[in-house]
Amino acid sequence: MRFDYLEPKTTEEAIALLTRYGTEAKVIAGGTDLIKGMRQKLTRLRDVKYLVDITNIPGWDYVKNDESGLTIGALTTLRNLETSAELRQRCPVISQAAGRAGSVAMRNVATLGGNLCQESKCLHYAGIYRWAPEPCHHGGGSVCYAVPGAKSCQAMATNELAPALLCLDSLVCISGPAGERTKRLEDFFVEPGALALSNTEILTGIKIPVLPTSMRQVYLKYSYTGTLNIPVVGVAAVITISEGVCSDAKIALLGAATTPLRAQKAEKILRGERVSGSTIDRCSKVAAEEARPVSDGRASAQYRRAMIKTFTKRALTQAAAL
């Protein structure tokens, strides 16, 4: 693993470097995902020769709440998200999600932006360097080793923060050569590893234009041994209840599809209904049916589907009880 380490001081400098070096350059924030991936010789990182460290650019490490909504800078560490009094007060589901990622040491360094832009965690993809002459879909090839015959990458999404942010109708803020733009978070994840972000663009923050009025927010991560693991499934639920009736429901899932998934059909089941054990049950069932999990060596598709039902139900039940 060899590379040059570049430390731009401004956004413009960073973008200029990315433009100059093209596919040989990669943005690094905390580095916990990137350095690990480069050591694993992940296909997409093998030609990277320049790391563009954006952590010296001022102004991206913050949580700010004003008339335009809540903005979180992309360089805010997961630990700061976890412990931020502002977030715990306004959007606790984000703090919960951040606190379930990895370990304390990892969260001290890992960032919001890095979490959303992380590399695929597919077990087959990570091992290709060792045994496969032909790259898989994610590596630019045309074969899938996890799901034989699949015509596109099938890796389950694992970005721990995504479900919470999806439930809050977040926007991503992007800076690039053409200036700044925003995009809905659900449009940001196109397919595994394909983000709506070009090589010369940088994710600078998240915007939540309309703060949730409801504090009924829950994020549940399911993994076998602890937060250190990649989740089997993850469920975020944000619901608004007035006089026993659910006026709004947002449910988002990890381990359910190749991108973080808003369970919109499930949400429809709950919206406008009296919140009860049976509505929650029906809603969870639909969430499980909406999901498109695969068997990937971490868990089987059927088990994932069953766990989506179970944890959606638990998240909704806990959220309703708040």
Added chain:
Amino acid sequence: MKQVLDFTVNGLKKQVYVEPWWTLDKVLREELGLTGLKVGCAAGACGSCTVLIDSKAVKSCLYPAMKARWRNILTIEGLKAEGGLHPLQQAFMDHFALQCGYCTPAMILIAKALLDENPDPTEEEVKDYLSGNLCRCTGYVKIVEAVLAAKDKMKVRR
């Protein structure tokens, strides 16, 4: 080409020349001889490489050395207290909270990070905070015991 890295390690200002692709674990171990931190997996999982950077626990095997510029690093070698060993070090010895010792410096530092943030954690909070550090020998039982014992000693002293 090597680049200069200025940082503070265990209270001393240091200047070393590092290749841009080096991670902090290599610089501390091989340039500065601070071999208390260990490399167990080089993938940020086992935690044997834990050091404190600006008082925060970090797995140094994934931390680019270049990021350490101007920062304050604490390794196990810099851990001291009045009159010798830090209460955590003493507690680990007294409670037999180590066997092979490979995870021990890191385990002590992550425990210090915990107690610095939260001087009175419950048993569950100790286990949760330290779960980013693996130990294969002890089965963790005596480590939990040692951290709780050190906590009590340190509470008295504060």
Added chain:
Amino acid sequence: MAEYSIVGKSVPRLDGPEKVMGKAKFATEEGIGLPGMLYGKVLHSPYAHARILSIDTTRAERLPGVVTVLTSKDVPPVRVGTYFLHDRYLFCRHTVRFIGDPVAAVAADTVDIAEEALDLIKIEYEELPAVFDPEEAMRPDCPAVIHPGLRNYDRPTYKYLGDDLPGPNVHTYFKIRKGNVDDGFSKADLIVENRFAAKRVVQGMLEPYNAVVSMGSDGILTVWACAHCMYNRIQYIVSKYLEMPRSKIRVRSSYVGGNFGSGERASRYAAVLAIKTGKPVKVVFTREEVFIDGFNRLPQIIYIKDGVKNDGTLVAREVRVIANSGAYTDYTPLVLRNGMFCFSMYRVPNFKLDAYCVFTNEPTSGAMRGLGNEQPINAMEQQMDIIAEKLGMDAVEIRHKNLIKEGEEDIRGEITHSIGVADCLDKVAQWIGWGKPSEEPVAGNWKTGKGLALGNKYSQIDTAAAAYVKVHMDGTVELRHGSDEVGQGCNTVLAQIVAEQFQVPMDKVRVTWGDTDLTAYDFGAGSSGTTFKTGNALVRACEDAKRQMFALAAPRLGTDPADLETRDGKIYVRYSPEREIPISELFIPSTPGAMGTLMLSTCLPYGAEIIGKGTWFGKPSAEDPATGQGRKLTAFYGYTAQAAEVAVDMETGMVKVLRFASAFDMGQPINPKLCEGQMEGGMVMGIGSALWEQLVMDKGRVLNPNFLDYQMPLMVNIPSGNNAVSFIAGVPHREGPYGAKGVGEAAMTAATPAIANAVYNAVGVRIGQTPFTPEDIYRALQAKMRGGKGNVLLP
């Protein structure tokens, strides 16, 4: 238990201060800053089974900074396989046999250059059919024959490995025959048959394989390695691969970051690179390499058939084991044979066992804590519970009924001595509240349950240890041993033995280890045997040293050497203790009548130094290859009982271990706290092996060769504080030093079945395979709900 002044006391670990200060040296510290040192890297095969057609190293050799690139043509064509069956070349010659099989190595100025050079080595392969399932591989018509030349391989030890191997991929066939099982089954009131299996599991020690080797200008090769079995597994292997005499190979080691049987892989590559380059070479395996090209735990498929009377008495047991050796043997012939010792714990008048070890194109298996015993114990101890339930008997009662007792002959023909397992069983049963429901508060979707199991681990007798004790002038006693300090605390324990022998405090004892130039042969830290073997060798060395001391002192004290004792650095007359001299006075100034500085040049008048030497040489009896019977086949057995209280989440299959008790018969514990440490470590390794740990395999590929996806227990997963307890219930062994036996391995043998039995007690499902993950338990629960068996599901 007898009372001693230091033996039996939990004295602080000698290496505690070094380790908490981060000063303790491991092999990974060696070579740092060494001028001219090169870094070596190994290239591994990407195919599970293939012929090597061509290797082109020219581009790699031309990379600036690369000093040498080696393949099979550059090394002697010697096959070495630990010491049972020599089946493995240093670099594959014509065939690669698993994904990960080494084919080349590079030495370069930096690690990064060495890694880049690996990518520049061009190898053409022709794929061959591969086999991954051992039951398929053992068939006589299996299309993939992994070692066609097997019959011609050198087999230096264990020649009893059968001639009647059922297929070309079977390398070991081991039998036990006692009584007549057909007769036994005909007399049984109930026959229970089941199949158990286990996935591959790894040792998971935190220090990766690493070594620094340099050839001295005096022709002595120094090998610094993270050693386990310095003599057997490092010196022997390097000597054979390089065709160098062992007297020219000096192995050095210091503290080892855990081993659990994993052996060592890097030193042989560092050695060959050091010789070719003439420079010191450091090879550090990545964590992935340790997973893939290490020695994982031998997976066994176990068919067990038991016949019992209605009162629970076992009358017959028939076992068939098919083990998946992976591509090479390493330790597996012994793992297979010795794994079957565990059945000795119960009284079974009619016993038949057939165990086969089969090559497949999977990563190589070898020795791991328990040496093949945990899986049969898992089978046996779940089987006991299954039988108990069918008979309406209590699980504790049925075990007591069938446990063998002191003085009885076991299924191997040995006379049992020092067996404390019954007491262990009672202790854990009592602590866990056997027979009473769980009092742990759990939410609605969780169900609690309790389970227990017994375990044991023999220790090898067909081995030896030799040690020295040097008495310094000031009365300090220095022990020199050839075993390995891998974390178990052997340095402290052995120092306690020596301190007890010389009646000196611990700070008057020094330990020298980790240098084959200074120590004598020792089997190494394996088979839970260092306390017993090396301890015994040291006791003899102490006696020898005292003989020398007393011979020197007797004339000075005007008495017979047989009347003398030593304590606190002095030699005194037993019946008249005021007559004493300090040890220092045995050393005489070489310039008589000298004063001042000349007084420093003191020496013994004869014999050079007070160095005691002792050897413990195990004397195994003969073993009948047709029946596996022998009078003395083991040094001793350590016994354990473990009990678990678990909670199972009915909706997810997740298992939480709420409370856990271990009890152990290790004979006389030398250091009780260190024994507890073994029990606790074993508990957690056993929990991992039961619930989460497995190499996820896909056509010979290891999909999870890292510590995130290979899920070892984390601190949050284990019971702690008042919820975990370790009982010491030792029965002294007449041949052990101070009656001590050993602890290390048995400590994990009962944990898996204890948890399995607890899960069954909680939710009524039992899974025949380990690990039984949450997903497995969930499926079993679903099957049970749909009216299916939910019991002993096939993997």
